[in-house]
Amino acid sequence: MTIVTLTTDFGLSDPFVGIVKGVLLARAPGATIVDVTHGIPPQDVLAGALVLRQAVPFFPAGTIHVAVVDPGVGTSRRPLCVETSRGLLVGPDNGLLSLAAPRGDLRRVVHVTAERFFLSPRSTTFHGRDVFAPVAAALASGTSAAELGTEVADMERLGLPSPTVEARRIRGQVIYVDHFGNLVTNIDGETLARLEGTPSAIVVGGMRIPGIAASYAAVPTGSPLSVLNSWGLLEVAVRDSSALKHLGAGVGESVVVES
Amino acid sequence: MTIVTLTTDFGLSDPFVGIVKGVLLARAPGATIVDVTHGIPPQDVLAGALVLRQAVPFFPAGTIHVAVVDPGVGTSRRPLCVETSRGLLVGPDNGLLSLAAPRGDLRRVVHVTAERFFLSPRSTTFHGRDVFAPVAAALASGTSAAELGTEVADMERLGLPSPTVEARRIRGQVIYVDHFGNLVTNIDGETLARLEGTPSAIVVGGMRIPGIAASYAAVPTGSPLSVLNSWGLLEVAVRDSSALKHLGAGVGESVVVES
Amino acid sequence: MTIVTLTTDFGLSDPFVGIVKGVLLARAPGATIVDVTHGIPPQDVLAGALVLRQAVPFFPAGTIHVAVVDPGVGTSRRPLCVETSRGLLVGPDNGLLSLAAPRGDLRRVVHVTAERFFLSPRSTTFHGRDVFAPVAAALASGTSAAELGTEVADMERLGLPSPTVEARRIRGQVIYVDHFGNLVTNIDGETLARLEGTPSAIVVGGMRIPGIAASYAAVPTGSPLSVLNSWGLLEVAVRDSSALKHLGAGVGESVVVES
Numbered sequence: 001m002t003i004v005t006l007t008t009d010f011g012l013s014d015p016f017v018g019i020v021k022g023v024l025l026a027r028a029p030g031a032t033i034v035d036v037t038h039g040i041p042p043q044d045v046l047a048g049a050l051v052l053r054q055a056v057p058f059f060p061a062g063t064i065h066v067a068v069v070d071p072g073v074g075t076s077r078r079p080l081c082v083e084t085s086r087g088l089l090v091g092p093d094n095g096l097l098s099l100a101a102p103r104g105d106l107r108r109v110v111h112v113t114a115e116r117f118f119l120s121p122r123s124t125t126f127h128g129r130d131v132f133a134p135v136a137a138a139l140a141s142g143t144s145a146a147e148l149g150t151e152v153a154d155m156e157r158l159g160l161p162s163p164t165v166e167a168r169r170i171r172g173q174v175i176y177v178d179h180f181g182n183l184v185t186n187i188d189g190e191t192l193a194r195l196e197g198t199p200s201a202i203v204v205g206g207m208r209i210p211g212i213a214a215s216y217a218a219v220p221t222g223s224p225l226s227v228l229n230s231w232g233l234l235e236v237a238v239r240d241s242s243a244l245k246h247l248g249a250g251v252g253e254s255v256v257v258e259s
Numbered sequence: 260m261t262i263v264t265l266t267t268d269f270g271l272s273d274p275f276v277g278i279v280k281g282v283l284l285a286r287a288p289g290a291t292i293v294d295v296t297h298g299i300p301p302q303d304v305l306a307g308a309l310v311l312r313q314a315v316p317f318f319p320a321g322t323i324h325v326a327v328v329d330p331g332v333g334t335s336r337r338p339l340c341v342e343t344s345r346g347l348l349v350g351p352d353n354g355l356l357s358l359a360a361p362r363g364d365l366r367r368v369v370h371v372t373a374e375r376f377f378l379s380p381r382s383t384t385f386h387g388r389d390v391f392a393p394v395a396a397a398l399a400s401g402t403s404a405a406e407l408g409t410e411v412a413d414m415e416r417l418g419l420p421s422p423t424v425e426a427r428r429i430r431g432q433v434i435y436v437d438h439f440g441n442l443v444t445n446i447d448g449e450t451l452a453r454l455e456g457t458p459s460a461i462v463v464g465g466m467r468i469p470g471i472a473a474s475y476a477a478v479p480t481g482s483p484l485s486v487l488n489s490w491g492l493l494e495v496a497v498r499d500s501s502a503l504k505h506l507g508a509g510v511g512e513s514v515v516v517e518s
Numbered sequence: 519m520t521i522v523t524l525t526t527d528f529g530l531s532d533p534f535v536g537i538v539k540g541v542l543l544a545r546a547p548g549a550t551i552v553d554v555t556h557g558i559p560p561q562d563v564l565a566g567a568l569v570l571r572q573a574v575p576f577f578p579a580g581t582i583h584v585a586v587v588d589p590g591v592g593t594s595r596r597p598l599c600v601e602t603s604r605g606l607l608v609g610p611d612n613g614l615l616s617l618a619a620p621r622g623d624l625r626r627v628v629h630v631t632a633e634r635f636f637l638s639p640r641s642t643t644f645h646g647r648d649v650f651a652p653v654a655a656a657l658a659s660g661t662s663a664a665e666l667g668t669e670v671a672d673m674e675r676l677g678l679p680s681p682t683v684e685a686r687r688i689r690g691q692v693i694y695v696d697h698f699g700n701l702v703t704n705i706d707g708e709t710l711a712r713l714e715g716t717p718s719a720i721v722v723g724g725m726r727i728p729g730i731a732a733s734y735a736a737v738p739t740g741s742p743l744s745v746l747n748s749w750g751l752l753e754v755a756v757r758d759s760s761a762l763k764h765l766g767a768g769v770g771e772s773v774v775v776e777s
Binding site: 264293294295297298313322437477486489494498501 | 528529530531532533537539541543547548551560590591592593642644647648
């Protein structure tokens, strides 16, 4: 059983995702297809890259991860197949695959050029259907990454903003907002450990939150809090509600941790 | 083939659901995973419990139903595995499982304590990934409910408001609003049968609807109607439109049936 | 492995889709279920028919396609099973299946009357659960279309507006708007080929777009463009944004191509 995951900005209201699955199942009948999400904001390559980075480690080794957030579809941007120590990534060369494939995990980056694996004719607007799904189906059916094209040195890489650490202050920012309105920052547990003393306040959107809570339920309903979340990142939440709504602070907003 | 269903408030825009499936498939490779819904309103345990109650009877006996609407994640609220005459329910002990597991159907309620089945390390914010998915995978792989922890007498139970019946009047309320804007009440067919005479009017949101229709299409487009719906409950709808929008009546709104 | 696809207006926030899958898997345990979409706008039979038409060709021959957009549920509108050269279609006789089953592809149209295949009791509001899912499960389990009821000559058919072609002008309209806000027109590549000369302007929503672009990325971010899309239809888009929002032009809006 080969697992093929899908991470896209296609949404769920059109037949796009269903069509991709039709192509996959027509060419790789035994594949198990799993949606990571199709709710990446349209054309938001960074959000897609973060989501893919979070999801990949929880799938079995050898899983094929297809990701399509592809504002350059139909141009010369390259289709890629990336082999890492964890599995195979298939998608456009625009940074989308890069956070899930740090250089240390790379085994092979292939510029996919073997058109015999593509659908024909090939549109200029839907390579999820015409290129990435059939390439994933080929991989699921036993084709090796090397057979798909030409090995290249590396891919487009996205830079995530890094937090800065002073003695008693960490300056970071919100990098992702989830469905609950929780604000995920770029400050991870290791960075927090470099602070002198215990975190005593998280400052975000004009609000001072006292320290880091053990869980969402550590404060009263409607109160803001911060936690070290399931991605290992500092997150700002409002209990039983939305920090996005309460704090009006989205991606890019400054977050300062003080001890 | 073991079926594992998922009912959560995770939404579909983040990788949360995909990650849960990755954990399930990594640990129970043959499982068939079915989404009941991930659209439970955030933290709305009652809505989740109602949805689970409606869905469970339509799955084969032995299906494993995972439900996660879990505002108390990371606190001491217990993880449960509940065995009923229909299948296995896995989720937090906050009432979420209770409507699908009436006391008469209970075989066993297990407080899940065997941490060897959990992911390690375990976050305080995502027990869907770290506790409930791996426990469901263990069940799907042949672990018995009894092996998961300590049997307990019962679980947290939610109370649904009951309708009151007078001779020629039933007083109930809206307990659920669906995607179409249909208003589902707590008045079932048996309760309606206790009314003296035939229902002649349903009063809701300041509107009098004449009697109970045979189908949505029994009235002109844009007109309100009531039907006995697919859950066996009295429902208020507006043909080809939304009763939620037209009547401005949501969960908790009074609904009176008169004969 | 039989594939059963689902195309509905059920949305994803209720248990409706999950329940349909429960019925399918209870009666056809080996089926592979694929969601085409559940995001058809409520009661929008034409949108459902277009989506089904686009999706069906990408699934293997023999796939069973269930479609439910069914404002007449509970009335005398007929349930149908339609056999085409590509597969089987199951749904209400209200035009929903018609665009995916042009007369030239028809093998058999069956009015489904064999109630032994239905769930019992049968609601008047949820034939997706009570009629169409169990009928699809019967087909997936080897029942032939002919066993389901009475062969009939044809079905309700929807008319799509046709574009009109003058020497140097094609007059069409928007027939579908996708998740990205792209405006899909009824003008296909063959119709464009009938224009004298090369398309020099697409006029829509008070805007003149110069010619047909090779891809979305052929114009600067925020600029409108037109492309021949993955459905073979002329589409109006705004790069990295929404034409729906920018042009304020939805379904039914006039689109004129001039050479």
